[in-house]
Amino acid sequence: MEHITFDEIINAIDGEEYIKSNYMEYKSVSTDTRKIPKDSIFIALKGENFNANNFVKEASEKGASLCIVDEIKFDSSHLNPNTSIIKVENTKKALLKLAAYYRKKLNLKVIGITGSTGKTSTKDLVAAALSGKYKVFKTKGNFNNEIGLPLMIFQLDDSYDIAVLEMGMSNLNEIHNLAEVAEPDIALITNIGVSHLENLKTRENILKAKMEITDFFNEKSILIINTDNDLLATVENRLYSVLRTGIENGKDFKAVDINLDEKHINFRVVESNSYTSPIINIAIPGKHNILNTLLAIGCSRSLGMSYEEILDGLENLEVTSMRLxxxxxxxxxxxxxxxxxxxxxxxxxxxxxxxxxxxxxxxxxxxxxxxxxxxxxxxxxxxxxxxxxxxxxxxxxxxxxxxxxxxxxxxxxxxxxxxxxxxxxxxxxxxxxxxxxxxxxxxxxxxxxxxxxxxxxxx
Structure with missing residues (x-):
């Protein structure tokens, strides 16, 4: 975590100074006192079955140099003298605000990935492809919601060139909130399926929710979509660039000469109906992974990578467990x-x-x-x-x-x-x-x- 001051934090989260110590080393952010390291910022979240405001004393004893709370449920005299306290109205909102502020301090590109299925596989493929030229951070596990994504952002620093962040949701406005925090420069949407129909009722509403990933785009931003998907094929040109990938309908990046076996996908890419790539051979199964790889290639090419660099990067592919x-x-x-x-x-x-x-x-x-x-x-x-x-x-x-x-x-x-x-x-x-x-x-x-x-x- 790059250097950030007490005053920056209090302004970023609209907080109120409750205790200000003279010790101000902030090296990480934690929401779990069971894993809290020394010199961390502890954010006391509340849920239906827990209230982390009850554990401020424990966080302080373990070396938290700052606790952000929305309830005072501790005796100040019992705290480590090196612990500062900031009080806010809502700690979950404070987590998002602080992550958004911290992201703006970082000099790197952010790739945001969403979709009904294939987010994690695509994240793995994108991170691998980009590693052929750049130092890349990617979301760990399923830290892709309004708590997990901010925690991923706090693990970044300027040693990275690119962060590949997965964004999940179950309802409208959730991707919007994540995009406000992460401010992706490039966004990838894998597909629009039927997951979350229970909340969103129609696939058109699912498309609307996924497209929130572009809510903070500008004219330099890029959206890359799988237009073999019927609803993504309806997305029109916007203020920002839209790149279309697919096996059947890939206008900008289309897979041809496809061969599949139980361990590999093998194909070439035709770019904009002209340039044809070298053979892409990856040790993962499934036609669907060709669609995911096309998104990764489109992303890599938009960042100036050659196919030789992309192929070198894909040699580093590490796939998340329990997925095919x-x-x-x-x-x-x-x-x-x-x-x-x-x-x-x-x-x-x-x-x-x-x-x-x-x-x-x-x-x-x-x-x-x-x-x-x-x-x-x-x-x-x-x-x-x-x-x-x-x-x-x-x-x-x-x-x-x-x-x-x-x-x-x-x-x-x-x-x-x-x-x-x-x-x-x-x-x-x-x-x-x-x-x-x-x-x-x-x-x-x-x-x-x-x-x-x-x-x-x-x-």
């Missing part, structure tokens, strides 16, 4: 995609399952969340898609299991289970040499437990 991780064991193959699930990512995972060599293709599927009134129909469509793609068996856990089975319409090769333990025991009984098993559900269902158990019998 193919585990070849001595007996069978596991496709671990247990991090999240939406209709688009389900189709992508089933497509990968269909392409992998093996005897029987088995899909273990759980609930897709936040689909609102369309939930049953969308789960049924995934069952239908699995059948079309030639999947041999589907096993389901969760509230929309019957919808999957109705779509798959093969009662002999499908079964619903009450819990994870039951499906694990069943697979242990029926799995054969060279089977391929896809495990996928929303994160809250903890399907990684299925994967871990399967790994134990696959040695």
């Amino acid at each position: 991780d193919i585990v070849r064991g001595n007996k069978f193959t596991i496709i671990d995609d247990s991090y999240n699930a939406s209709p688009d990512s389900m189709r992508a995972a089933i497509e990968v399952l269909a392409t992998i060599e093996g005897k029987r293709k088995i899909a273990v599927l759980g609930t897709m969340r936040e689909l609102g009134n369309t939930s049953y129909d969308l789960h049924k469509e995934i069952g239908e898609y699995a059948k079309i793609k030639g999947i041999d068996y589907i096993y389901t856990v969760g509230e929309y299991s019957e919808a999957y089975l109705a779509g798959f319409s093969n009662s002999n090769n499908s079964k619903n289970f009450n819990n994870i333990e039951e499906v694990i025991e069943h697979i242990k009984d029926i799995v054969s040499i060279e089977d391929v098993i896809l495990v996928k559900a929303s994160r809250s269902m903890k399907f990684e437990n299925i994967v871990n158990n399967l790994k134990m019998i696959n040695c």
Whole structure:
């Protein structure tokens, strides 16, 4: 964290000085007293089931040099004399304001990434591609909301050239708030799907919410979109530049000469119907990852990178775990995609399952969340898609299991289970040499437990 003063902080967050010590070393920002380092700024957040204002004394004892609070729930005489206190009306808003101020102090480019699916994979690809020329920071894990994104910004300093920041949301105005903090120079939108229909009701509203990433753009800003997506294809030219990528409709960056196997994507890029790139070969599976890579290439090219630099950078690709991780064991193959699930990512995972060599293709599927009134129909469509793609068996856990089975319409090769333990025991009984098993559900269902158990019998 670059140097920032007490007075800068109090002005940035519209705070009130409560205690001002003579010690003013601020090296990091924390919202969790369990992990708080010395010389940090502790911001006491409140939620439905917790109030961090209760832990100011603990933060002070652990070496916090500044605590930002919205309630006084401590005895000042019990604090470390090196701890200052600033009081604000709302600590969550203070976190956002301080991050926005700090971002403005940094001399770097910010790439913002959003979309219904593929955000994290695209983040990994963008960061890797850019690393061929620049020093790059990328969002860690899923720190992509109104608490996580500011904490990522506080980890930046001017040693970085570029920050690649993932931006998630569940409703309108959330991406707007993140964009106000991060002020992205370039924004990427992967697709507009049906995740969050429960809150937003229509895909058009989801598009509106995702487009908030451009709310603070100027004429030098760049928006890069996957125009194979039907709704993103409707985005018109704006004050800022719009670059369009795709396999079918990539006006500015289009993938051609595509080859896929269970471990790689292989293609070339045609730029603006003229220049054709060298072969792009990346050790990740799935046609959807070509779309994600095109966004990364468009971003890299807009920042002046050559294809040689991009290819060098992609050699450094580090993918986030539990996202289409193919585990070849001595007996069978596991496709671990247990991090999240939406209709688009389900189709992508089933497509990968269909392409992998093996005897029987088995899909273990759980609930897709936040689909609102369309939930049953969308789960049924995934069952239908699995059948079309030639999947041999589907096993389901969760509230929309019957919808999957109705779509798959093969009662002999499908079964619903009450819990994870039951499906694990069943697979242990029926799995054969060279089977391929896809495990996928929303994160809250903890399907990684299925994967871990399967790994134990696959040695």
